[in-house]
Amino acid sequence: MEIKNFNKYKIKWNIKSETEIKPGLENIQAALKKLGNPQDKHKIIHVAGTNGKGSTIAFLTALANEHGLAYASFTSPSIVDVHDQIQINSIPVTEKQMDKAFSFMQQRGISGMLTDFELLTVTAFIVFETLELDIVFIEAGMGGRLDSTNVMKTSVAVIPSISIDHTNFLGDTLEKISWHKAGILKQNSQLVIGTFLEPAKTIIYNEAKEKNANILEYTKEFQIEKQQYTYEEFTFSNLNPKMIGQHQQSNMALAITALLISGFVLEESSVQTAVKDARLPGRMEKIRENLYMDGAHNQASTDALVETMKEQFPNRPIHFIVGILKDKDYVYMLRKLEEIGSSFEFVNFQHERALNANILYKYCTNSAKSITLDAIQLDLVKKSENGITIVTGSFYFITEVKEKTGI
Helix, strand or coil, X not given: CCCCCCHHHCCCXXXXXXXXXXCCCHHHHHHHHHCCXXXXXXXXXXXXXXXXXXXXXXXXXXXXXXXXXXXXXECCCCCCCHHHHEEECCEECCHHHHHHHHHHXXXXXXXXXXXXXXXXXXXXXXXXXXXXXXXXXXXXXCCCCCCCCCCCCCCEEEECCCXXXXXXXXXXXXXXXXXXHHXXXXXXXXXXXXXXXCCHHHHHHHHHHHCCCEEEEECCCEEEECCEEEECCEEEXXXXXXXXXXXXXXXXXXXXXXXXXXXXCCCHHHHHHHHHHCCCCCCCEEEECCXXXXXXXXXXXXXXXXXXXXXXXXXXXXXXXXXXXXXXXXXXXXXXXXXXXXXXXXXXXXXXXXXXXXXXXXXXXXXXXXXXXXXXXXXXXXXXXXXXXXXXXXXXXXXXXXXXXXX
């Protein structure tokens, strides 16, 4: 996983490549032991899943902020650079805090033990350990069971969705991918889940049975109906999230439930304000009138984007500006976008896994299509004058478009 602007902290630091370390958590657990196991200091909500992780954490942070909690979060990938992946009360970690964490890690002799993402994960836990926090929100990088974030002894687990993604790493079936996601569940703990298809649901419930864990499932133990959240004796009405799309109702409900079962008291007026304030860069993010950015980077998130567009902008012409990573099912994603797209523009972007725009152009069946060689050439203002423009695909692509267009 690429970590932007992380190299300046790794001067004279020996980093292991992914191929040098066998799959598993042994290396990061050994490093954390040398550091005093900082991952076990705070109460943690751990979020994994194919889609919805970022949105759920956005709701969690907004709820924590509105209720006056001291909180921190570790998410991925970066939107601007490495600092926004580690946040304290929604403020990115400073260079001074990062330098201090690296100095401490070097003193404890863990250089040469970790990969890039493992090192960043450990850095986050070191930064958080020095703070008095009510709650920490951790987003799994990839999968869950073998992900470097899955190192704490206890946590409340949240899985918003499970679908096919990262097949090179997690397996090519829903069963294999679900096994990875289910691995974040701890012994005698609690898990909050969205609505799953079989066989994902069976695998999740089997994991919970093995670990004597309790599952709270959306639409069963808790639900949202007519803008009202209900779980046991808790009821919150008039909930109107700013993040659009039906799937955000579920993500909002997951976040509320996770905080309630973590022992926090939530007030209805504060919940109402928080869900309105919750936002996530790159998720149906409104940049200006008629211009949105959405990181629909796999099958499920592309499905969600198309459904949201049908719901929000029926009968409007839609222009898609697209950049996708080559290990994604780009043919499926194109066919889905073609259901509603009036025109397409495929753009080359700078990432080692970026799919060449010519390939997308070739596989697109819409006749109104074009290629742009570099995001700096995009005129987003003009394109959004006559319809809805959606910049979509990889989060890396969206970040580059923001940087190069200054939008």
